[in-house]
Amino acid sequence: MVVPNCAQLGVFLDDAVAWQRDGTSASLVRLITAPWSGVEHDVGAAYAALGRRGVSILETIERGRLSAPPDQREQLLRFARNARRVRELSTERDDAAVRAAVADIFGLGTVAAEEPPPYGVPADEEFVLADPREPEPSAPIPPWRHHFSASSLNTYAECARKWFYKYACGAIEDPASSAGVYGKALHVALEDFHGEFPRPRRGDEAAMRRRIRECVNWAFNASRDGFATAVEFALQVRRAQRTAQRYVDWLIVQAKEAPFVVLGREVAASLEMDGRPFVGYIDRLDRDEISGGVRVVDYKTGHIAMSASEYCEKVRRFRDFQLPFYYWARTAEGDRVTKLVLIPLKDALLDVRPIVLDVVPRGGPNTRDEACGTIGTDELERSRTRMMELSDKLASGTMHHCEPTKESEACTYCAYALACVQRPAQKARRFGS
Ligand code: SF4
Structure with a gap:
């Protein structure tokens, strides 16, 4: 061959x-x-x-x-x-x-090192245009036969065309961006840190600050190749160290006001929904030491909803399935999940201000701009139904087309933008007023 x-x-x-x-x-x-x-x-x-x-x-x-x-x-x-x-x-x-x-x-x-390339000619010969290729006959997108994940459905909800490139084609993505490497390294650092401090206590403050500094250094050194330059690496480590110290500030407040114990880190979540396997990893699972309820915690190092009402709105509009999926996965394991928590770790200059959602029987409006709010099991149930509908659709083998998004913001960092000729026009950038 x-x-x-x-x-x-x-x-x-x-x-x-x-x-x-x-x-x-x-x-x-x-x-x-x-x-x-x-x-x-x-x-x-x-x-x-x-x-x-x-x-x-x-x-x-x-x-x-x-x-x-x-x-x-x-x-x-x-x-x-x-x-x-x-x-x-x-x-x-x-x-x-x-x-x-x-x-x-x-x-x-x-x-075939010696073979001429299929198109083009050596530089010293006349340039000849190749004949145009016949378009391939249209065929449905092959049914998705692997497991599903909340992040794959989030991708589909954000842009069906992006899902097609990433999952149906398995098209090669660009190497991970430094923002992605930063996020992964900080996740690893926190995972290690809580292995040693599953029950944060005020009296352990000095030890926690010292240990988290070591964890950040270790995790970022292990990801050193992901940063383009030594300067960028040094800046991102410094940013992570500042964020980590603010995270410890928050832990100390929590230890006094709402003590918790970490039950698991990077917990595998798997659930069969309507016969379709869903998998994922939960950043952290805690038990509230006062109520005994379990809370699902997700670290966010990128863009995040700024308030409980904003996140709930994304769940209601079926734009985010992450926390609803974790809720159902842990509930199926027998946990009494009482809180869903997003911890923003993007900005090293701001205090850590988690979005905390108490799980209640019926969803209702949340106060605008408040970080704490409620999410109803009825809303989580609708999200689960939508996950099953989407997985049915993607596994059907009857889809002929995946529409590009109409929201050009989704294209800004899309790895497939060069190949995607139907992407919406970018809104004009404004540099001043
Ligand atoms: S460039 Fe935009 S429209 Fe095209 S796949 Fe990416 S997000 Fe979707």
Whole structure:
């Protein structure tokens, strides 16, 4: 078999050469998410997320730390074996020899290095236009056969076309932005921190401040490759350290006014809804030491609703499924979930002011601009019904079209904007008045 000289494969081979040379997790992350890795896209993406957080991908696979069905496990083990073989190739081989060996190891056949590219001509020959391609006949979007997640449905709710690119096509995304790396590193730091301080106490203030500083340093150093420059890395670490100290300020107030104990961190949430599997991870689960109720906590390092009423409105308009899904997943596990909490950790200059929603039987209006409010189980039930409707639709195999959003703000940081010719025009930017 001769492998076609396609650009995507070239990128895969370049990444494999980088992995063979430097052995960094950044190159391994790119390898496992490539279509040539032999690993299903969403499975590869899940391991890539762990890799970006400093977890060893190969060790996690080889020790079977995450459960996977037998066919996926076989794919992962084969990938791990191949990756180790690539890493063990002699460092004296030149790039072309490593590329050929990688193609052999991954069963890609002979790399068509000598073949002319399918389009275009060498520089010294006359330029000839290729014939236009016949459009492919229209066909429905293949049914989604994997698990669902609240974040995939959030993507669909934000822009159906984006869901199509990201999930149905498994199109390759840009490397994670520094904002994404920042968020993941801070999540890891807090996860470690609460492993040591599950029950924050005022008397532990000095120890908590010291430990959280160490956790932030460790987590950001493990994600160092995700930042483009040393300056950006240093600035983001400083920002995270300031935010972490404000977070401890908030913990100390909580320890006095509403003491809690952390029951779990990065808790796997899985739920079957109408026969369809949904999965996710809950940042933190707490038990309120006064009421005994369980609260679901989600850290937010990006844009977040500024008030309880704003977040509830997103749930009512089916634009956010995250906390409703966690609520149902934990309720199915037998927890009495009494609060849903979003903790904003974006702005290092502001006090930490969580959005706290008490779960009540019937939803009603929340006071505008207040951080605390209520959310009704009737609203959570409607959200669950909508999740099932959407998953039915995405798994139906009858969808022919995924509409681009009409809200141009969604396109600002979209990784698929270049490919998306039907995206709405951006609103004119205003730099002053
Ligand atoms: S560019 Fe805009 S319309 Fe296109 S996929 Fe991205 S968010 Fe959707």
